[in-house]
Amino acid sequence: MRIRSVATAAVAVLGLSVLSACGQAGPSGPAPTGTSASGGSTATSAPAPAPADDVKALASLTASGPVDLKTAPKVDLGSLPISTASVQRKVLVPGTGPAATKEHTVRIKTQIYNGTSGKLLDDGYAKGRGEEGYRLGRTDVIAGFTEGLIGAKQGGRVAFTIPPAKGFGDSGNAQLGVAPTDTIVVIADVAEVHQGLSSLEGEGKPSPAGFPTVEFPEGNAKAPKVTIAKGNPPTETKQATLIEGDGPVVKANQFIAAHYQGVLWKDGKVFDSSWQRGAAADFPIGAGAVIPGWDSTLVGKKVGSRVLLVIPPKDGYGEQGNPQGGISGTDTLVFVVDILDAY
Structure with missing residues (x-):
């Protein structure tokens, strides 16, 4: 199910949301329906510190081409299968500015692969697709996805793995062709890193007459x-x-x-x-x-x-x-x- 007219690759198409694809945050939130994503780890702990860079599993992976958010990189996953027990990351293009933390929001384009077969699961550069935003403190997105983006910088390109324990868990995702033992590999081009508000400032105006x-x-x-x-x-x-x-x-x-x-x-x-x-x-x-x-x-x-x-x-x-x-x-x-x- 696609949430936006411009598809949300990792949440809606790939099914990485562990809560509702319709945006329901709580037991009675403002969403009219609540459809859980099929198969997935529902870990809700805060994202870990940035994963270790340039790890062995991704040593031969390359993604060439400019980070212009228009041209899809030419990806070579290198030696297969790619399998990791933790989220591991390789910085392909460093980027500039602040490194993303769980307090930040990123806008990205991604290409997402099955690390066992090398199959492209989702292409954020496909026709009609735009940049997609993720607040890294969210707990309704599979933990490995937001964790892998910790440390990313604007204008950068990173590759990272999502192991089963921080992805679809023991059930895998048969609909997507992801087995319970498959590691997912994400290549992400970063358009922006910014920090939203934690709370508002000021007391605000009184309510108008007739309002609560x-x-x-x-x-x-x-x-x-x-x-x-x-x-x-x-x-x-x-x-x-x-x-x-x-x-x-x-x-x-x-x-x-x-x-x-x-x-x-x-x-x-x-x-x-x-x-x-x-x-x-x-x-x-x-x-x-x-x-x-x-x-x-x-x-x-x-x-x-x-x-x-x-x-x-x-x-x-x-x-x-x-x-x-x-x-x-x-x-x-x-x-x-x-x-x-x-x-």
């Missing part, structure tokens, strides 16, 4: 207190920008990294909160992968913004509601969303 009120008694890094307004909820989606960011504008078919909290209008009950989970969440936006009330409001906002949303059922979970999250088909939803990054 929002307070952050413990600061912006902790969950807000939302107090529902008196009266009936609106029948159309309403939005208010409480903090106007000065970062890049969120575009359709991007991912956003956000802290958010959702409460029910009827009783103020919190049904989902990334703040309470202690980690920002990542969602495809403007692509029909989350509830319509998010797609219609968050595209066009700037990174660094805080947005208050009131979403009636028709723009939320519809008549079916979301029983898993305790949301009925008549529930109006209230969200506070802090936009930390867009990629």
Whole structure:
């Protein structure tokens, strides 16, 4: 399943997402559905330090050509099979600027191979494909993929391995032709390395009349207190920008990294909160992968913004509601969303 119109190679096509291909971050997040990727290790530990460079398994691998993000490199995997027990990396073109850490987001183009057979599994340089972004602190992407990108620099090219233990695990992925013992090999050209926000600054404006009120008694890094307004909820989606960011504008078919909290209008009950989970969440936006009330409001906002949303059922979970999250088909939803990054 492709999440974006410009395909997400490692998550959607290759199936490296260990959570939902539709962007669901928590038990009751804003995604309308949740389809787990088939076969995979769901390790959620933080990415390790940069893997060792120029290891024996990749010693004969070459990828020639410019890192211009237009021309696919000419790849020779060298001696096969390539099999490793850990994530191992070879820097092919050094790049410049800061080395990516788990706090960074990268934009890349990749070519992904089966290290046993040498078969090309996914080609990020195929016609119609664009650069793809990954926040390296995400825990919904297979651990070996984000770990392999630690240390990458803008303008650089790296090759790295994803062993079964940090890839598809003991089940492999038959659909892709990856056996349980196969190591995956990734060649990644790096267009950009940048660091998103960890939290917003400032107190924000008061909510407009008729909206719920929002307070952050413990600061912006902790969950807000939302107090529902008196009266009936609106029948159309309403939005208010409480903090106007000065970062890049969120575009359709991007991912956003956000802290958010959702409460029910009827009783103020919190049904989902990334703040309470202690980690920002990542969602495809403007692509029909989350509830319509998010797609219609968050595209066009700037990174660094805080947005208050009131979403009636028709723009939320519809008549079916979301029983898993305790949301009925008549529930109006209230969200506070802090936009930390867009990629």
